[in-house]
Amino acid sequence: MEWIVLLISAVLLPIFPLSLIFNRLVATAPGPWGRALALLVLPQLGILLLYHTGPFLPLPVLGQRIWLMMVLFTAVFYAFRAVSAREISVWSRLSASSGLTLTWLLVASGSPVHLTQLFVLAWSVPAALLMIWAGLLSQRMGGAYLGLRGGLATELPRLSGLITVTALALVATPVFPGFFAMLQVFHLLSLSWLWPLLLLLMIWGWSIGKFLQDLLFGIYQGEPLTDIGGTVTSVGAGVLFLFALFGLVWSGLWIGN
Amino acid sequence: MDTLAIVIPFVPVLSAAIIFLFLRNRKGTAARLSVLATLLTFLLSLSLLGDYITSQVARVEWIGQIWGSIWLDPLALIMWTFVSGISLLVHMYSVRYMVEEPNYPRFFALLDLMTATIFFMVSAADLITLLVAWFLVGVFLYFLLGHDTDRSASGRYAFWTQITYRFGDLPLWLAAFILFKAYHSLSLPVIFAQVAAAPNAVQLWGMPVPAWVGILIAISAFARSAQFLLHGWLPYTMDGPTPVSALMHAGIVNAGGFLFNRFAPIFEYTSLALHIAFVVGLITAVLGSALMLIQNDIKRSLGYSTMGQMGFMVMECGLGAFPLAVFHLIAHGFFKASLFLGAGNAIGEARAADGVPPDPVYVSVVERRPNKPSRLPLITAAALTILVPVLVLSLSHFFVASHLFFEQGVIILLFFAWVTGAQALFATHKMTHSNPWQVMGGILGSFVLVVIGYTLISHYFGNFLYPEHGASKRLFASASIGVLSYDVLVIILALLFVGGWALTFFADARDWGQHLSEKWHGTYVALYALLTRELYLNDFFVRMTQVLFAASRRLNVWFRWS
Incomplete structure (x- = not known):
């Protein structure tokens, strides 16, 4: 039974190769709102399953070490794959998988359930928001592919602004929660195990650079587009502001632990 | 004065927030507010510096409970005054220079945010504040350099800067965690006091902790100050708007020198990092100066001149002359800002000149130069x-x-x-x-x-x-x-x-020139090509990126994007 729980949790809090199932589940969810909901709910289900059916890791020491290696490999592997993703929801899904897998490090350290749930939200919320922005972009362009028709910063300044800030939040940019979540992960591991996390930060930096280059720069060549309205922009900006505020408030608690 | 110190970095933040929220369509008001906020920041910084000169008391102010602290020591106060001074010049210059550019209010808001972030960076009294500010400088610089989104090139070169900065962020992360795990404190004054009390007490992988931290801090400074092997991005920042080039070359690129000085209490107990800094600085100074000499574009030439100056600055740190490096970065900052802000005029004058070849009679009669020197x-x-x-x-x-x-x-x-x-x-x-x-x-x-x-x-x-x-x-x-x-x-x-x-x-x-050029023509051409292609370093990095990008795409195809 413990093993089944562990395997299901490894699907919901994605670890390679079971992460393939997680990604397939999110990709096949109906519409952008469905994909956003899947990104918010599935990892939380994984946490509930782990914490309410424990023990967390029914593995010997060597097994735990291999598990740790798999977690770090998954994080780097998905970040690396996100570099070449040109569709916003794919980029968001792969980047989220890269961050969500780190939750296992908190689980293994015996972190309280509410802190682990908040940690997951640091990756789920921006990924879910990106799914919604990708849906809005698809409505206008017929797809959320970047780099095909040139820069959107001039054509869709509001929507591209929201996408930019949300994507930065997803790759652990300060002052968003992901940054402080990464600080906590760094704190959990011994110094010898930090190099994969440094590599992860480097690849995220590369990934967001490519993403923004394709999103923002160049001269748009296509049909004239209508940007999102002021209300949607205000709501989106408000959510992102609250998200950043949440990161600042909770950062003290995370670091303090 | 205590509250004032906490308020100062938030003045430009407030200005940026007001511009983003209310003044996006009011160009003139946005620019005026931004300039006023920077002027206020400069004056307040100056008053705090004056207060320190009279009292001679350094102190730490806390905004948060665990992080978010400001260290009001001579280094931070000097840097606050310098940064706000440079920023004020750049703001004032931009009011007219950028007026025809799109997203004019956003540009000023970003300048304000950059100023605030640098304020936090230079005065951070704890590791988390330093990391947050160090990271954010790279982010805001990316958007400032890529202000002209219509040009793909500005995006490409902003990315080069961002990725080099990210590479430089990582050693600082590692150094921060080594310090935290070794000394169990986030506070820089506390850590420095512990290091001073027992420099070699904590060992890590066979070396004292200050030795590791010194090397990591040095690498971080190298990336930010465009030292050899991590210098490729600097000349290409010229693709950004001229005021950003000025801010970049006069202020932001000096962060390496600042970082050396901030961690000077660590460098007092580690020699290896300083020796590395000397060698890297020397190579950078020579190479930057050599590359500067072969440029035919005034802004690119100034870019390589900055590289050479940064080499000298790091070399000074490597020799132990830390205060000289700060003096150097301030002096360099002001003269380089004036050169950049005047570069546009120089280009204009060069275009206006008639370009008539010199004539000995003209030179002697009209320009009144001696014909028998x-x-x-x-x-x-x-x-x-x-x-x-x-x-x-x-x-x-x-x-x-x-x-x-x-x-x-x-x-x-x-x-x-x-x-x-x-x-x-x-x-x-x-x-x-x-x-x-x-x-x-x-x-x-x-x-x-x-x-x-x-x-x-x-x-x-x-x-x-x-x-x-x-x-x-x-x-x-x-x-x-x-x-x-x-x-x-x-x-x-x-x-x-x-x-x-x-x-x-x-x-x-x-007159060996003729003889040498015949004998060593091939070598000369090869050397010239090597320098004009900037030692092929950027070509190497671009090729490496292409290979890795192709590998990433292949993996995605194999795993069907799941």
Whole structure:
């Protein structure tokens, strides 16, 4: 039974190769709102399953070490794959998988359930928001592919602004929660195990650079587009502001632990 | 004053927030608000600096409970005044320069955010605040450099800067966690006190913690200050708007020198990192200057000049002259800002000039230059060239800071100053003039004034930055090497410079140029190509990126994007 729980949790809090199932589940969810909901709910289900059916890791020491290696490999592997993703929801899904897998490090350290749930939200919320922005972009362009028709910063300044800030939040940019979540992960591991996390930060930096280059720069060549309205922009900006505020408030608690 | 110190960094943040929320369509008001906020920040910083000069008390102010602290020490206060001063110049210049550009209010908001972030970075008293600000500088710089989104090139070069900065962020992360895990504190003053109490108490992987941290901090500084192998991005920041180039080259790129000084209490107990800094700085200085000489674009030339200056700055740190590096970065910041902001005018004037080739009759009659120029006798010129700088430099330094006179770092610095002075006098000798004594006298007078002024200022500035007695001596001692190695190094350097001068002199006097160009034509072309292609480093990085990108895409295809 413990093993089944562990395997299901490894699907919901994605670890390679079971992460393939997680990604397939999110990709096949109906519409952008469905994909956003899947990104918010599935990892939380994984946490509930782990914490309410424990023990967390029914593995010997060597097994735990291999598990740790798999977690770090998954994080780097998905970040690396996100570099070449040109569709916003794919980029968001792969980047989220890269961050969500780190939750296992908190689980293994015996972190309280509410802190682990908040940690997951640091990756789920921006990924879910990106799914919604990708849906809005698809409505206008017929797809959320970047780099095909040139820069959107001039054509869709509001929507591209929201996408930019949300994507930065997803790759652990300060002052968003992901940054402080990464600080906590760094704190959990011994110094010898930090190099994969440094590599992860480097690849995220590369990934967001490519993403923004394709999103923002160049001269748009296509049909004239209508940007999102002021209300949607205000709501989106408000959510992102609250998200950043949440990161600042909770950062003290995370670091303090 | 306590509340004031916390308020100052938030003044530009408030300005940026007001512009983003209410003034996106009111260009004039947005610019005026931004300039006023920066002026206020500058004046408040100046008043805090004045307050410190009278009270001589450094203190730490807390905004949050665990992180978010501001260290009001001489370094932070000097940097606040310098950064806000440069930022004010850039703001004022941008009011008219950027007025035709799209997203004018956003540009000012981003300038404000950048100013605030640098304020937090230079005054951070804890590791988390330092990391947050260090990261955010890269983010805001990306958007400032890529302000013109219509041009793909500006996005590409902003990305180069961002990815190099990210590479430089990582050693700082690791250094921060090594310090935190070794000393169990986030507070920089607490960590430094623990290091000073027992420098080698905590070991990590066979070396003392300060040694590891020193190397990591140095690498982080190298990336931010465009040192050799991590310099490729700097000349390409010219693709950003001119005010951003000015801010970049006058302020942000100096962050490496600041970082060395902030972690000076660590460097007092580690030599290896300083030796690495000296070598990397020296290579960067030589390479930056060489690359500058072959540029035909004024902004690109200024970019490589910055690289050379950053090399000198890091080299100064590597020699233990930490306060000199701060003085250097401030002086360089102001003159480079003025050069960048004037570059546009220089280009305009060059375009307006008629470009008529020089004519001897015209030169003699209209420009009133002598048609029978003369030079000083060779022996007199050689004696002046070699002896005067030695005397002036040695005497001025001996009278001002005799207790440091025999430190290795000081001698090397004096050696480089002598080389520079002699080079200036030699170049003066090569100039032809109807009254060569007048020219040489003028140059010598200027040289004496500059050296004495520079020595006095750097000495008192050093005392201001490091008031604790003995800190400068410990830094110089840390940068020192064995006597034999030191002597060999000085002899090699002296031979290199003297050989270079001799080669230049004889090539000029005996007209070796033609002979050399025939014999070494292939080598010359290869060297020229190597330098014009910037040692193929950027080509290598681009190719590496392409290969990795293709691998990433192949993986995605194999795993069907799941």
